[in-house]
Amino acid sequence: xxxxTVTYALHIRCTPLDVWKALTEDAFIQQYWGGEWRMDxxxxxxxxxxxxxxxxxxxxTGTVLEAVPGEKLVHTWPEPDAPADATHxxxxxxxxxxxxxxxxxxxxxxNISEKYAGSVREGWTxxxxxxxxxxxxxxxLSFFERQxxxxxxxxx
Amino acid sequence: MANSRFVYVxxxxxxxxxxxxxxxxxxxxxxxWAETWQDCAWKPGASWKLMIxxxxxxxxxxxxxCEPHKKLMLTWRNDFMPELAAEGYSQLTYELEQAGExxxxxxTHEMNRPDSKLIDAVSQGWPHILSSLKSLVETGxxxxxxxxxxxxx
Numbered sequence: 001x002x003x004x005t006v007t008y009a010l011h012i013r014c015t016p017l018d019v020w021k022a023l024t025e026d027a028f029i030q031q032y033w034g035g036e037w038r039m040d041x042x043x044x045x046x047x048x049x050x051x052x053x054x055x056x057x058x059x060x061t062g063t064v065l066e067a068v069p070g071e072k073l074v075h076t077w078p079e080p081d082a083p084a085d086a087t088h089x090x091x092x093x094x095x096x097x098x099x100x101x102x103x104x105x106x107x108x109x110x111n112i113s114e115k116y117a118g119s120v121r122e123g124w125t126x127x128x129x130x131x132x133x134x135x136x137x138x139x140x141l142s143f144f145e146r147q148x149x150x151x152x153x154x155x156x
Numbered sequence: 157m158a159n160s161r162f163v164y165v166x167x168x169x170x171x172x173x174x175x176x177x178x179x180x181x182x183x184x185x186x187x188x189w190a191e192t193w194q195d196c197a198w199k200p201g202a203s204w205k206l207m208i209x210x211x212x213x214x215x216x217x218x219x220x221x222c223e224p225h226k227k228l229m230l231t232w233r234n235d236f237m238p239e240l241a242a243e244g245y246s247q248l249t250y251e252l253e254q255a256g257e258x259x260x261x262x263x264t265h266e267m268n269r270p271d272s273k274l275i276d277a278v279s280q281g282w283p284h285i286l287s288s289l290k291s292l293v294e295t296g297x298x299x300x301x302x303x304x305x306x307x308x309x
Contacts, residue, residue: 129167
């Protein structure tokens with residue numbers, strides 16, 4: 001089976017620690033993921049990373065492989081019920097200051113199965129564009145904002 | 157086919173009209189694209205030049221497709237770095253699509269040769285330039301390090 005790799009990079013006007021917080025703190029994760037995913041971890045090397053879906057159910061538990069605040073974060077993102085010997089998806093985030101109050105954030109996402117490769121490639125461009133807007137303007141891009149909850153409206 | 161190809165997608169809170177202006181208007185490009193500006197009539201067949209602030213031509217080519225607010229395709233040859241100039245013409249395409257209250261900007265820079273040094277060079281530059289364009293459009297300020305032509309280049 002061919003596994004795919006997706007890379008993306010962008011430059012953000014903020015500090016390396018701002019990027020780190022946005023990658024690891026729930027309040028930020030919920031914003032730029034539009035509530036699609038939530039993550040819970042101590043974000044230290046070897047720690048478990050619990051990945052939750054929109055409805056609050058556990059999707060899978062990955063592992064933090066490397067964690068250097070403000071510099072580098074490596075973690076897995078396993079598929080649910082993956083066999084013990086499976087090659088898990090792995091994300092490597094690299095944060096490099098570029099001098100003038102700007103940082104370069106680079107993502108290397110490896111071991112993506114064929115069926116997810118296209119949507120992962122497409123997805124990161126919008127998620128990380130929104131991530132940059134959140135850090136620079138305080139607002140995520142509007143298509144990720146949650147639908148307003150209308151009180152008393154019937155759903156369903 | 158042994159092509160060299162770089163594709164970059166970025167979403168910018170803007171309208172296609174405003175972003176189009178950001179891509180071609182010297183008043184904008186000078187702020188996020190190292191003081192450069194484009195000398196072009198912006199219609200199919202028109203010549204296109206990317207002007208370096210000291211008066212040199214950085215890159216040149218011609219307009220292939222110009223559909224305002226939607227699609228722009230240029231031929232593109234580097235003119236100021238001999239090693240890249242020797243590779244001849246590449247092709248640059250910008251596509252703009254409304255996506256909610258944002259615009260999805262897709263840039264494709266490609267050349268009909270394997271392992272193009274030009275495509276390798278621009279693949280480092282475009283994310284920085286387009287990140288700065290996004291900052292300029294969304295916050296009114298480009299990224300500081302993209303505002304000046306690098307000294308000695």
